[in-house]
Amino acid sequence: MKIETKAVHSGYKPEPTTHAVAVPVYQTTAYAFDNTQHGADLFDLKVLGNIYTRIMNPTNDVLEQRLADMEGGAAGLAVSSGQAATTYALLTIAEAGDNFVSMSTLYGGTYNLFAHTFPQIGIEARFADPDNLDGLPGLIDSRTKAVYCESIGNPAGNVLDLEKIADIAHAHGVPVIVDNTVPTPCLCRPFEWGCDIVVHSVTKYISGHGTIIGGAVIDSNKFDWVANKERFKRLNEPDVSYHGVVFTETGLPPYILRARVVPLRNIGAAMAPQNAFLALQGLETLPLRMERICDNTLTVAKHLKDHARVGWVRYAGLEDSPYKALLDKYTGGRASGILSFGIKGGVEAGQKFIDALQLITRLVNIGDAKSLACHPATTTHRQLSEQELAQSGVSTDLVRLSIGIENVEDVIEDIDQALSASS
Numbered sequence: 561m562k563i564e565t566k567a568v569h570s571g572y573k574p575e576p577t578t579h580a581v582a583v584p585v586y587q588t589t590a591y592a593f594d595n596t597q598h599g600a601d602l603f604d605l606k607v608l609g610n611i612y613t614r615i616m617n618p619t620n621d622v623l624e625q626r627l628a629d630m631e632g633g634a635a636g637l638a639v640s641s642g643q644a645a646t647t648y649a650l651l652t653i654a655e656a657g658d659n660f661v662s663m664s665t666l667y668g669g670t671y672n673l674f675a676h677t678f679p680q681i682g683i684e685a686r687f688a689d690p691d692n693l694d695g696l697p698g699l700i701d702s703r704t705k706a707v708y709c710e711s712i713g714n715p716a717g718n719v720l721d722l723e724k725i726a727d728i729a730h731a732h733g734v735p736v737i738v739d740n741t742v743p744t745p746c747l748c749r750p751f752e753w754g755c756d757i758v759v760h761s762v763t764k765y766i767s768g769h770g771t772i773i774g775g776a777v778i779d780s781n782k783f784d785w786v787a788n789k790e791r792f793k794r795l796n797e798p799d800v801s802y803h804g805v806v807f808t809e810t811g812l813p814p815y816i817l818r819a820r821v822v823p824l825r826n827i828g829a830a831m832a833p834q835n836a837f838l839a840l841q842g843l844e845t846l847p848l849r850m851e852r853i854c855d856n857t858l859t860v861a862k863h864l865k866d867h868a869r870v871g872w873v874r875y876a877g878l879e880d881s882p883y884k885a886l887l888d889k890y891t892g893g894r895a896s897g898i899l900s901f902g903i904k905g906g907v908e909a910g911q912k913f914i915d916a917l918q919l920i921t922r923l924v925n926i927g928d929a930k931s932l933a934c935h936p937a938t939t940t941h942r943q944l945s946e947q948e949l950a951q952s953g954v955s956t957d958l959v960r961l962s963i964g965i966e967n968v969e970d971v972i973e974d975i976d977q978a979l980s981a982s983s
């Protein structure tokens with residue numbers, strides 16, 4: 561199936577009991593055991609089945625399979641937020657004393673998680689320059705568990721050289737985790753370029769209507785964890801909480817299995833089945849929305865570029881973007897809906913612009929059907945120092961737009977009147 565078909569059909573056939581055509585919301589906490597032996601076998605992972613909705617749920621299962629299919633992966637795990645997805649993606653393989661390398665251009669929440677929260681539990685994040693990968697090998701050592709990056713950075717809008725990053729990481733025996741929230745699998749599928757694990761904020765384009773918080777981890781199941789038993793000992797050594805099961809010997813994708821039965825089971829940021837249902841509703845139209853969003857955003861970017869009040873426009877879809885060549889390679893030239901620009905007059909003009917918007921909503925979110933605007937330096941990135949801001953690709957005059965699926969003429973009309981008001 562092609563991706564548009566997968567978005568509507570993967571992971572679900574009308575279920576045999578009721579023949580319900582829409583994916584049912586399995587609003588249940590727990591699942592009945594046939595007898596005590598059945599319960600024991602489930603807890604030992606000897607048979608697979610539903611136990612408790614913190615660990616698995618049939619509605620979430622459809623979302624997991626559908627997303628995995630759309631990414632070209634083998635298995636998925638739905639969790640309660642994008643932040644939980646990133647946290648569990650790393651905690652599945654990293655522990656106190658370990659480190660990982662992250663590209664420095666990150667979503668603000670992810671930067672805080674890496675720079676401030678992981679160090680509290682003894683896991684070090686080392687930051688690399690995504691535009692100069694020469695420094696990457698020197699940051700990897702025997703305790704490095706992964707290389708992490710955003711395929712298209714939010715809000716920087718930079719495009720990463722995924723294939724090159726995967727080559728470097730693999731040469732050092734380390735997997736690559738990609739936050740693919742901004743392009744979505746409709747525009748970019750990191751597994752096709754050798755990357756190993758994908759994380760998503762399902763909150764954004766996938767659910768697509770600004771109605772839920774959700775996240776997902778998808779496993780390509782291509783990385784060879786057994787080839788480096790020492791580095792990935794948690795996947796290769798008997799797990800005490802499962803009667804000595806060795807995840808790489810289960811015959812199941814070991815990484816996503818451990819993500820489910822260790823971090824998710826024990827820390828517990830599970831996705832509510834109602835949210836999985838809403839995510840599935842959104843996912844059905846994701847390919848359609850991404851087409852419109854890419855068209856609209858390119859139109860807005862070109863319009864802003866020619867506008868006298870605008871100092872600069874950053875959108876990888878523009879012909880003169882330094883990322884255009886990478887964009888052509890990794891997404892076929894489509895740059896998704898995040899665009900940033902600087903208004904002449906700096907911070908003050910930027911604030912006036914935001915305050916004058918009438919159709920475009922002032923908020924911190926991306927990936928909605930509605931067009932959205934925010935000023936990262938005073939909101940999502942406000943805890944960052946000036947140096948950290950510069951490293952993240954966020955200048956103080958930067959206004960971020962997330963363009964929606966409206967008629968683009970209405971969006972441009974609102975932008976123009978707000979630009980006039982900013983002078």
Ligand SMILES: *Cc1c(COP(=O)(O)O)cnc(C)c1O
Pocket residue numbers: 641642643644667669670710714739741742760761762763764773774775926
């Ligand atoms: C929003 C976002 C996240 C965090 O996701 P939540 O669902 O808000 O927890 C992570 N990465 C990117 C690129 C995001 O835009």
